[in-house]
Amino acid sequence: MSHMGYARLMALDREHVLRSAAALLTRKSTATMDEVAKAAGISRATLHRHFAGRDALVRALEALGIAECEAALTRARLDDGSASDAVRRLVREIQPAAGLLAFLYGENQLWETEGDPGWSRIDARIGTVFVRGQQSGEFRIDLSPVWLTEALYGLIASCAWAAQDGRVAPKDFTHMIVELLLGGALRREEP
Amino acid sequence: MSHMGYARLMALDREHVLRSAAALLTRKSTATMDEVAKAAGISRATLHRHFAGRDALVRALEALGIAECEAALTRARLDDGSASDAVRRLVREIQPAAGLLAFLYGENQLWETEGDPGWSRIDARIGTVFVRGQQSGEFRIDLSPVWLTEALYGLIASCAWAAQDGRVAPKDFTHMIVELLLGGALRREEP
DNA sequence: CCCATGTGAGACATTCATGTCTCATTATAG
DNA sequence: CTATAATGAGACATGAATGTCTCACATGGG
Numbered sequence: 090m091s092h093m094g095y096a097r098l099m100a101l102d103r104e105h106v107l108r109s110a111a112a113l114l115t116r117k118s119t120a121t122m123d124e125v126a127k128a129a130g131i132s133r134a135t136l137h138r139h140f141a142g143r144d145a146l147v148r149a150l151e152a153l154g155i156a157e158c159e160a161a162l163t164r165a166r167l168d169d170g171s172a173s174d175a176v177r178r179l180v181r182e183i184q185p186a187a188g189l190l191a192f193l194y195g196e197n198q199l200w201e202t203e204g205d206p207g208w209s210r211i212d213a214r215i216g217t218v219f220v221r222g223q224q225s226g227e228f229r230i231d232l233s234p235v236w237l238t239e240a241l242y243g244l245i246a247s248c249a250w251a252a253q254d255g256r257v258a259p260k261d262f263t264h265m266i267v268e269l270l271l272g273g274a275l276r277r278e279e280p
Numbered sequence: 281m282s283h284m285g286y287a288r289l290m291a292l293d294r295e296h297v298l299r300s301a302a303a304l305l306t307r308k309s310t311a312t313m314d315e316v317a318k319a320a321g322i323s324r325a326t327l328h329r330h331f332a333g334r335d336a337l338v339r340a341l342e343a344l345g346i347a348e349c350e351a352a353l354t355r356a357r358l359d360d361g362s363a364s365d366a367v368r369r370l371v372r373e374i375q376p377a378a379g380l381l382a383f384l385y386g387e388n389q390l391w392e393t394e395g396d397p398g399w400s401r402i403d404a405r406i407g408t409v410f411v412r413g414q415q416s417g418e419f420r421i422d423l424s425p426v427w428l429t430e431a432l433y434g435l436i437a438s439c440a441w442a443a444q445d446g447r448v449a450p451k452d453f454t455h456m457i458v459e460l461l462l463g464g465a466l467r468r469e470e471p
Numbered sequence: 472c473c474c475a476t477g478t479g480a481g482a483c484a485t486t487c488a489t490g491t492c493t494c495a496t497t498a499t500a501g
Numbered sequence: 502c503t504a505t506a507a508t509g510a511g512a513c514a515t516g517a518a519t520g521t522c523t524c525a526c527a528t529g530g531g
């Protein structure tokens with residue numbers, strides 16, 4: 090059946106194109122459609138056949154980022170064990186998507202917040218673990234879950250960018266982020 | 281003397297234009313030269329008389345940001361007292377420039393690092409306070425000064441953006457950043 | 472073999488920000 | 502008042518990226 094074969098190949102191509110675009114745009118967020126096509130090893134015409142335009146491409150990347158976040162969230166099993174360990178697992182699981190996330194984080198600063206494509210759900214899931222940590226007494230309560238979530242995004246993006254420029258070592262990704270974030274969020278035991 | 285009067289007015293206008301541009305570009309980093317001109321209350325022609333082009337404007341904003349950083353660094357007297365207090369003073373002093381800094385931080389992600397316009401000196405000054413804190417035993421040593429500096433930038437930008445969108449309260453700026461950053465950088469006293 | 476489908480290459484029009492220019496008007500110093 | 506200089510308004514050309522289209526090629530199934 091040519092139709093099914095077609096659909097399957099398309100899906101694979103689409104996936105490959107998205108990965109390439111993510112890798113390129115992470116490094117150079119202003120890359121041209123032509124550059125994106127070249128990076129994916131296809132022509133600009135074919136790129137336009139997969140994604141109607143630049144907007145569609147970016148929105149597809151956003152959908153991919155959201156999907157990877159959701160998957161990382163699930164893999165991290167945020168409800169299990171201590172909140173600290175949950176956050177540590179989350180950062181570890183989210184690391185492979187950090188570059189894409191950093192790109193999207195930067196792009197979001199210049200989008201008018203239209204219909205929410207799914208970030209609010211992710212915000213909520215992450216926020217929940219901070220709330221749980223506060224309720225269990227693990228985390229200090231003078232830093233709001235919203236701010237902690239925001240700070241987590243910021244640290245992930247910062248670390249991804251710094252690693253991109255070789256200012257920090259990618260292998261320390263989880264350690265740097267978790268230790269800094271949790272060190273601030275974790276309530277200090279009284280001496 | 282028309283020449284001196286001219287020069288002085290120009291300087292004032294230039295300052296005003298830069299402030300307006302900073303405020304606008306902080307909110308909308310893709311704003312047009314025309315929008316920038318309107319925001320400053322001048323015509324596009326006059327804007328071009330002050331700044332040869334968009335690049336020149338952005339570079340002027342960068343110079344302004346660097347100058348404000350240097351000034352904040354000096355006012356914070358990073359060499360006095362404990363490193364923690366020094367960082368706290370720094371964040372407090374840098375808050376007025378946070379919006380501009382966030383804009384420049386975002387822009388820098390898509391610039392090829394040409395001739396350094398002055399950021400490395402600022403990096404060094406900030407890095408020094410973290411080194412001092414580590415040497416005095418105030419800060420943990422498993423987080424490098426480079427990463428701490430990077431994280432500070434990231435947190436400032438995150439907080440500025442979050443405040444812009446109303447997700448966090450601007451009045452808590454210093455508290456949120458310092459408590460999160462220092463909580464991670466400050467060595468925990470053993471129980 | 473033949474047909475259908477995906478693809479690459481390239482031409483083409485369009486849009487938009489930019490940069491440059493002119494000219495009339497305003498304001499300011501002398 | 503007069504001349505100098507800055508401004509605002511707008512026309513204009515330019516360049517870059519985008520989106521659309523056509524056509525030739527190749528690849529794979531029937």
